[in-house]
Amino acid sequence: MKPEIKVYQGDQIGGCITVISTDNTKIVIDFGENLPGAEKESEIEFDWEHENVDAVFFTHYHGDHIGRFMEIPDDVDLYMGEVTFKVMLNIRRAIKDDAAVAKLTERFENGSITFVERAVPICINDDIVVTGYEVDHSAYDAFMYLVEAGGINILHTGDFRDHGHRGHTFKDGKDHNTMLDVIKYYVHKNGRKVDVLITEGTMMGERADEEKFSEKDLLVWARDYFKEHRHIFLKVSSTNVDTLASFYQAAKANGMTMYANSYILKQFRVYRVAGRKHGTRMYDFWNAKQIPFISDREGADNTETYQTLDDMRKNGFVAIVGEYDHYERVMDELSDVNPEMIYSMWSGYLDPKRDAYDEKLAKFCEKYHAFQKHTSGHAYPEFIAQVITAVDPQQMIWPIHTENAEGFMKLDISEELKGRIKR
Numbered sequence: 001m002k003p004e005i006k007v008y009q010g011d012q013i014g015g016c017i018t019v020i021s022t023d024n025t026k027i028v029i030d031f032g033e034n035l036p037g038a039e040k041e042s043e044i045e046f047d048w049e050h051e052n053v054d055a056v057f058f059t060h061y062h063g064d065h066i067g068r069f070m071e072i073p074d075d076v077d078l079y080m081g082e083v084t085f086k087v088m089l090n091i092r093r094a095i096k097d098d099a100a101v102a103k104l105t106e107r108f109e110n111g112s113i114t115f116v117e118r119a120v121p122i123c124i125n126d127d128i129v130v131t132g133y134e135v136d137h138s139a140y141d142a143f144m145y146l147v148e149a150g151g152i153n154i155l156h157t158g159d160f161r162d163h164g165h166r167g168h169t170f171k172d173g174k175d176h177n178t179m180l181d182v183i184k185y186y187v188h189k190n191g192r193k194v195d196v197l198i199t200e201g202t203m204m205g206e207r208a209d210e211e212k213f214s215e216k217d218l219l220v221w222a223r224d225y226f227k228e229h230r231h232i233f234l235k236v237s238s239t240n241v242d243t244l245a246s247f248y249q250a251a252k253a254n255g256m257t258m259y260a261n262s263y264i265l266k267q268f269r270v271y272r273v274a275g276r277k278h279g280t281r282m283y284d285f286w287n288a289k290q291i292p293f294i295s296d297r298e299g300a301d302n303t304e305t306y307q308t309l310d311d312m313r314k315n316g317f318v319a320i321v322g323e324y325d326h327y328e329r330v331m332d333e334l335s336d337v338n339p340e341m342i343y344s345m346w347s348g349y350l351d352p353k354r355d356a357y358d359e360k361l362a363k364f365c366e367k368y369h370a371f372q373k374h375t376s377g378h379a380y381p382e383f384i385a386q387v388i389t390a391v392d393p394q395q396m397i398w399p400i401h402t403e404n405a406e407g408f409m410k411l412d413i414s415e416e417l418k419g420r421i422k423r
């Protein structure tokens with residue numbers, strides 16, 4: 001009655017699919033798209049018709065984990081965080097993906113989407129029990145899942161790190177590592193052991209050489225930098241909530257206003273409500289404002305826009321921009337105050353030698369002399385080693401979401417644990 005575990009596309013970053021089944025029940029964890037420019041282009045065909053899947057659990061809202069949800073048949077239940085649902089709905093509305101908006105709305109209304117809550121077990125067919133625990137990641141509510149199936153315990157980390165705003169808490173003058181605490185107090189509750197650890201390893205490859213830079217480092221850096229540079233264009237992902245918060249808080253501390261488009265402002269409202277529920281105002285984005293739009297239509301009245309632009313010149317700003325004409329019109333209009341442009345995304349998109357190279361984005365960054373300040377959404381190898389040691393999987397360590405599973409052998413973990421790495 002031992003469960004069967006299958007991982008598809010585990011040897012690439014993004015698009016990993018995990019299938020766990022017993023004789024009677026089958027669940028899938030994550031069903032996302034390959035990342036743009038992923039080395040392995042073709043996505044696997046998943047035979048939904050014959051696989052008889054009971055439930056799909058999503059770890060978080062990034063496209064490489066959730067992007068293919070439209071392929072999932074209606075009779076398969078979906079499980080995800082509430083923020084994941086709301087963020088995804090906002091994205092699909094913004095890109096006018098009407099079919100996806102309709103599907104999500106319908107599923108929400110007919111009860112086939114269930115929101116995962118911290119440490120609340122979900123029982124599938126009285127057979128597999130899945131419990132989600134929040135982890136620190138660049139997405140707001142990212143979960144790792146403890147799966148109790150066929151007499152063994154499997155821990156699936158999803159994407160994680162410990163250098164974001166939710167990676168540590170400071171209590172009683174002590175630093176608490178959130179994820180290691182959850183492993184200690186929840187996962188290992190009452191002596192429960194983990195048999196199989198399925199863990200991401202994004203940073204095990206060449207990315208391991210990147211400068212190690214926490215969200216807090218970023219916030220502190222920006223707070224200082226904005227004292228001297230009060231006119232800032234920022235290129236950042238709309239769903240990278242921690243980095244958005246770092247820049248927002250740094251701007252606020254310097255009396256500068258954050259400007260963003262209406263779609264990002266909508267996401268800010270989702271993050272604010274969720275953050276407050278969890279007792280933090282880090283994600284408030286309270287006085288973020290709509291970025292001005294200069295209409296180039298003949299006879300258009302831009303009076304109000306020019307007033308806003310004057311306010312921006314006077315009071316300073318952090319404006320979230322993108323590689324589109326309407327942003328460039330605003331940026332060019334503000335060129336008289338010599339704004340700086342910060343690029344807070346992975347450098348790979350600007351590197352012509354990579355498949356992930358984005359020419360339009362690269363040209364845009366070059367035109368405005370952008371410089372990079374970026375925090376990775378993924379754990380550095382040192383923290384992966386700490387997690388493996390803390391979980392202490394009894395049977396197997398299964399690296400996924402990595403181009404360098406071999407790198408796990410070089411981690412600072414015991415020889416005994418190294419012997420359990422799946423090869």
Ligand SMILES: [Zn+2]
Pocket residue numbers: 060062065137139159377
């Ligand atoms: Zn992710």
